[in-house]
């Protein structure tokens with residue numbers, strides 16, 4: 001079934017997973033413009049996330065709808081608007097897309113275990129008519145994540161208060177402002 005040599009396959013995969021594919025560039029530029037800073041293709045994290053925002057403990061994956069089987073029902077093999085499994089070599093494509101989806105899930109599970117949030121941005125969400133809305137929503141989610149992480153510290157504050165009950169009121173209100 002697989003007639004490609006290892007080198008050919010590597011070259012193919014490299015072309016397919018090219019680092020500067022257009023959808024990824026849209027997300028990078030959109031977030032940069034909104035003041036977010038990130039690292040690219042972090043090699044040490046599972047799945048080599050396309051963008052890594054350390055401050056937000058967040059990894060962003062920009063997924064092609066076809067390769068990652070966006071909205072495809074793998075159980076009943078129902079195509080979606082943005083991912084139509086080819087009729088030719090159907091079983092091959094089903095197996096391939098299923099593997100990709102399982103790998104995505106596994107990588108995100110491992111990232112979550114390591115304390116990372118994951119955001120998946122789909123290619124179809126970046127078409128011109130939806131682009132700005134999608135970027136706004138990513139920015140909103142990132143700010144929300146930051147606030148939540150930050151609030152977790154505030155919530156744990158009463159325990160500290162109990163231990164250090166002798167802190168004068170003035171100092172305490174200073175602490176609360178932080």
Ligand SMILES: [Zn+2]
Nearest residue numbers: 065070082124
């Ligand atoms: Zn899609």
